[in-house]
Amino acid sequence: MKNRTLYLGLIIIAALLVVMAAAPQIAPHDPEAQDLYHVLEGPSEKHLLGTDDVGRDLLSRVITGTRPTLLIGVLSTLFSGIIGVGLGLVAGYKGGAIDMAVMRVTDAFMSLPVLVVTLALVAIFGSGMQSVIIAITLVNWTGFARIVRGEVLHTREFVYVEAARAMGASGLRIIFYHLLPNVMGPIIVTASIAIGGNIMIESAVSFLGLGAQPPLSTWGNELRIGYAYLEVVPLFSIAPGLLITLTVLAFNFIGDGLRDAFDPRISQTFNKSKEK
């Protein structure tokens, strides 16, 4: 059963990747071309999803928006995951002063507002995707760190961790061989949720004109602008909104599937032998 949802998730993501790669070919119109005779119109034969407030084809904008949206969502999650998991593992395993220090740093970063960080980074690197990705990473790794640390605090109490120490295993080996696989479940779940969250953060940043620069479109951006015209052209915001939901759902499916695949206790329930 579980595997079916994993495959469904993979199929959706694969489809999105195809759209992303072939965007210029699939898009029926130039996403930046304005059709001033058709401004804020509903679906028609010419514009399948309708047009936006300056007469651009919504379908084309959504299609070309796939690339920056996914890049920001996935990359910022990946980077924040790497930083957060690493620090969380060390803090949880070492405990004491190191744990204390890491957690206070985490608290500090957590209190940073994304918009302010982005503003600062834009001032340094100029506006654009990389500033957004770095900004989201800087703020978001804290979630991973906290969750991983909590899980490690619990997992390291298992006797098998002490057994490894008694065998003479080094700290690194214990962290990567014994602890990491056992905390993979929550990491994957956090990551799949974070991807959706990060897509939305990007939209907020874009709204202020700090994210992906116009005329480049992202789903979050479309959703924000379209929201103002919800009663006139509902699809303007609903279409990118549904796409975001679909993407988050797909990553959640993959996350759940991966978590179970990683856990031998669940992935083998069918040929399970006697449990106590």
Added chain:
Amino acid sequence: MLLQVSNLRTYFKTRSSLVKAVDDISFELDQGQTLSIVGESGSGKTAAALSLMRLIPGSAQLSGKIMFEDQDIVTMGRKALFGLRGDKIAMVFQDPMTALNPVLTIGEQLIEPYLIHRKMNRKQAFNLGIALLQKVRIQDAEKRMHCYPHELSGGMRQRVMIAMAIALHPPLIIADEPTTALDVSIAAELLELLKSITREQGSALLLITHNLGIVARYADKVMIMYAGKIVEKASKVNLYQKPQHPYTQGLLASVPKISADTGKKLTPIPGNPPDLATPPKGCAFYDRCPFKITQCGRNVPKLTKLNDDHEVACFAKEAGR
């Protein structure tokens, strides 16, 4: 006859199989008697005890008859059942750490039976609660009533559990491994206490344990369970002096004894118990049995009487070995 169980079956449905946790067991218990159910983990002894009070999940299939004071617990209505639990049949659980609610004081939990079954007011119940704690020999009873479970040691908590069980003088007390989680010296004292209180109140005791030493000291009758079935049922003296079932004999031989010659190897039972989800066709002990004959692999042996207080379920025994 206080309790008469006949053909009790408790089956649990899992996704892929039907687990016959208790498979056709019958036994009786007289007023004031102590009956012990002995078995290893997974033998169905706890499921059997829980079935007696219908404390099993709704999805489980329960059949047979449990006649308790001329009522059948299996078919009894919910209201009558709730009236029975705690009042007529009380239970002492294995783990005193989880059997008490950590956010309520000892007193609040202890007086619950009085509030539920006797509709007393709190003040009355509280005073009776103090008397109960004194009865299970807890010092400073009044002060202890206001303690939370975590402030008491494991042994003390189990005393509180016993106090709750005896509160309404139930005719039957079921104790499921009451001392397994405790240290030897504390366990001995608690069992003495339980035994003397049940004797004094005239309650029957169903003592579930895996420890053959405890059985030898406290039980009148013994039933040995293996893979959901009773394989041997006898008076205590008969069971220890003339154990008949190969499993019983194996158990007795596996226990290290202080009196025994040292340097001598123990005689364990080889192998592992069968998986209850996929039970063997014949006798469940077949794979591990040193005396098996062809018939054992084909049919399931039934309990047969050897004499008035000894029954055994074994083909090899019938065939005269």
Added chain:
Amino acid sequence: MTMQPLLQVKAISKEFPVYQGQVFKKKTYVTQAVKSVSFDIFKGETFGLVGESGCGKTTVCRAILQLTPLTSGAVFYKGNCLSGMAKKELRKVRRHMQIVYQDPFASLNPRTKVRDIIGEPLVIHKLTQNRSEYKDRVEAMMTMVSLNPAISGRYPHEFSGGQRQRISIARALTVNPDFLVLDEPVSSLDVSIQAQIINLLEEIREKFSLTYLFIAHDLAVVHHISKRVAVMYAGEIVEIADRQNLYGNPSHPYTKALLAALPIPDPQASYKDENAMLQGGNGVMEHHAGCKFYVRCPARRHLCQVKKPVLKKVNQHDHMMACHLGES
């Protein structure tokens, strides 16, 4: 006896600080988990350490393996002091000292296949040259503990408690240790399986001339397997003797009580020493000068409350106990 012991435990103590206070945590007092425990273990023997939960026996075994820092005292292995040894040196010594834990469900990593659990010490100490050597070694170990090597690709949850304990034993033996700490290795197993594991442990001890520290709370099991036995109460050794003396002639009231409380699987057994049964809870008085067993002791007197008994010989057989009994 001029032979040098394989393992010497010299006056080890372990304190855990207790902090109180909401904002400014203050160290109010310390709990003594282990207090001045000493014993020697000689090559080839099985040394039993008995005590009830919380008496500090597990802390002693963790201290011996250097898994917890000591407050004071030292542990010597083959004459070398382990306490304060450099990490690298310690890793080398660890190869020779292995441990089997009580809980066969928590002591194996659920995400690791059985072959990699058993082979892990080989990887850590880099003892095999290639994959096939590794595989051979793991399979040999599995065969030795009567596990079918064909199932080496399975995960721990697919095994029963007894089989998991066999896996633990195989893991401990892969690196050919000399000394094994057995921390309640059979107490969570069913009776019929318990006997299998005890026999297995005895077989491999003879086969590889191993030395055991066997920790347990079951006096009958300890009697069966040990040559010498120490009894611990509240962090201290109260009696220590060879098996015949300890069980034949128990001297400390606590040892007597433990033996009296032990249920014997024979309805005809006489419980000779009913008086030795303990009364009262397991209250340990933390803060008084005398004997820690005072509150529960059936033979207590005034001296016991004011003066702490020390471990001393009761007869010529190296039989020691810490009790004022018999003193005037």
